[in-house]
Amino acid sequence: MNWYTEQWSDDCKFSLRYNKELHSEQTPFQKIDFYEGEEFGTFFTLDGLMMVNEKDEFIYHDMITHPAFATNPDIKKVLVIGGGDGGTAREVLRYPNVEKVVMAEIDERVFRLCQEYLPVTAKGVEEDPRMELRFEDGLAYVKNAPDASFDLILVDSTDPISVGEGLFTTAFYKECFRVLNDKGILINQHESPYFAEYAENMKKAHRKIRDIFPITNVYQYHMPTYPSGHWLFGFASKAFDPLKDLKAAEWEKFGLETKYYNTDLHKGAFALPSYVKEALLSDE
Amino acid sequence: MNWYTEQWSDDCKFSLRYNKELHSEQTPFQKIDFYEGEEFGTFFTLDGLMMVNEKDEFIYHDMITHPAFATNPDIKKVLVIGGGDGGTAREVLRYPNVEKVVMAEIDERVFRLCQEYLPVTAKGVEEDPRMELRFEDGLAYVKNAPDASFDLILVDSTDPISVGEGLFTTAFYKECFRVLNDKGILINQHESPYFAEYAENMKKAHRKIRDIFPITNVYQYHMPTYPSGHWLFGFASKAFDPLKDLKAAEWEKFGLETKYYNTDLHKGAFALPSYVKEALLSDE
Structure with missing residues (x-):
């Protein structure tokens, strides 16, 4: 099993399981990594920090x-x-x-x-x-x-x-x-x-x-x-x-459906x- | 380094660092574990689930x-x-x-x-x-x-x-x-x-x-x-x-100081x- 792990503080870390790494690249600005998993779908990190995943x-x-x-x-x-x-x-x-x-x-x-x-x-x-x-x-x-x-x-x-x-x-x-x-x-x-x-x-x-x-x-x-x-x-x-x-x-009149807001x-x-x-x- | 890890879902886990395990015991009802760390102070788990820690x-x-x-x-x-x-x-x-x-x-x-x-x-x-x-x-x-x-x-x-x-x-x-x-x-x-x-x-x-x-x-x-x-x-x-x-x-008249509420x-x-x-x- 593959786990992406992020250190939230010296004493705390958070890990997400993924099936495969889709892409990894160092740009002039930062390191970009894309992963694909089950529960969180596709997600990407910048310099090892979670940015976006499909679940939330x-x-x-x-x-x-x-x-x-x-x-x-x-x-x-x-x-x-x-x-x-x-x-x-x-x-x-x-x-x-x-x-x-x-x-x-x-x-x-x-x-x-x-x-x-x-x-x-x-x-x-x-x-x-x-x-x-x-x-x-x-x-x-x-x-x-x-x-x-x-x-x-x-x-x-x-x-x-x-x-x-x-x-x-x-x-x-x-x-x-x-x-x-x-x-x-x-x-x-x-x-x-x-x-x-x-x-x-x-x-x-x-x-x-x-x-x-x-x-x-x-x-x-x-x-x-x-x-x-x-x-x-x-x-x-x-x-x-x-x-x-x-x-x-x-x-409300805009009629936008929102899952959180x-x-x-x-x-x-x-x-x-x-x-x-x-x-x-x-x-x- | 010692880490207490809790599975939050099949694809997600959460870990806290501790310095030492203070106590572990199986009672007729559940397993109790006490740990001592820096950031979260003393914390305990029941059947491997976080119950209480000093930080939050x-x-x-x-x-x-x-x-x-x-x-x-x-x-x-x-x-x-x-x-x-x-x-x-x-x-x-x-x-x-x-x-x-x-x-x-x-x-x-x-x-x-x-x-x-x-x-x-x-x-x-x-x-x-x-x-x-x-x-x-x-x-x-x-x-x-x-x-x-x-x-x-x-x-x-x-x-x-x-x-x-x-x-x-x-x-x-x-x-x-x-x-x-x-x-x-x-x-x-x-x-x-x-x-x-x-x-x-x-x-x-x-x-x-x-x-x-x-x-x-x-x-x-x-x-x-x-x-x-x-x-x-x-x-x-x-x-x-x-x-x-x-x-x-x-x-308010009770005058209770509360950190969250x-x-x-x-x-x-x-x-x-x-x-x-x-x-x-x-x-x-």
Whole structure:
């Protein structure tokens, strides 16, 4: 039996069984490995960290996308940073109001390999006429983008090591603020509160974002194949509060079927455990 | 390096590092193993399944106890079924209103070993004058208990295999209904929605309980060392709705410091993902 094993902390590891490795490649940016198994279907890792698998990708992609649209159902222009598997763009493209989606993914190989091995997330994305695929550094892209040109930015990044590092910096968040219009929302991959290393990244990201955006919240979801299963997104905005401005009835009218997200869960997701709230408020 | 490994499904396993095994024993009921490590402190398993560790026991014990008390702050008589580590009783005993706590734990060795190796959960429980410790089968205990004799029953059990099996039966839930008074609340360990085997147990338990109690809800929490980290409790009641009847301000007056639970999270915990709601409603 073959096991893919990920170290979640010095004292904790997580393993998934696979039948065969489909592909392995070192790109200029990172190591990409694709595996095929039974329960988790096809999955891939970047630098040895689980990114996407067929069993629970719906959770991550529901939660990065729908809370912003239920807060502002009028979103038309979306920038996805990272998200090379295509799943985030797939969810965004389900909204008929959306006119334009730019996806800035630094590593084209991730997207091409997902087109080949993981159609559940990548299929149809490139073909959508609203899509602009750009294989370039997300930080460079936002630096060059005009002011107030997006309603929504979704930062679908790896952890703040190697290729994802620039997407956890104050410089990056400031550029995001600038390119968002006055109703703009920033959703960012916000790490996790449980294991010390991830919790540090969570705290750092929150400190940086709350210095820039007037409205900053963090919401949680259950993502079993990510370290500890307790994972977060940040919701930062210039105008909208994700709870007070939730437009549940309007969102229902889109008629989107979602396996994880619903508007009650939207409200619940922002109610964090006390130890997480305390960590986010801390200034260490 | 020593690793304790638990199979979460055929294709998924979870491992914790430990420095030494403190104790191993086969009782008439189950195999008990105690380990000592760095990150997770002391932990123990029953029949090879993680029960309690020092890193995240606070999550489980907060969530099994406080939602019921925030819904009915007047709870005076409590029955804990199982809960041999003492952590559930420890939390219940923090409420000054509580007059009597019966703990019916089938396996005295679990409690005695926790007194020795896991004082964080067991210390002080036996000494509290409100406590009645009974080392007997929980199902037999409720069968013999008088009608309407408790305000709250907390079923702090293992999975429905071997020793925990009787605590997932219609016969048991019916006896719970009978021994609860007309304001009674039943909280039960309700398994998990993610891995197939656990999801089956979740569905079965819910079907049985909703045939007996007029008000039945399920709430979720993040428990990283249990399979998938997405874990549930059932909240069944004769009179109280955990959302409509939440008495947040009254609960705050107790002044209890809690690392996981808070009354916003209370509300959020009942907002389940769509796939979980669907599974709970299904009649298969």
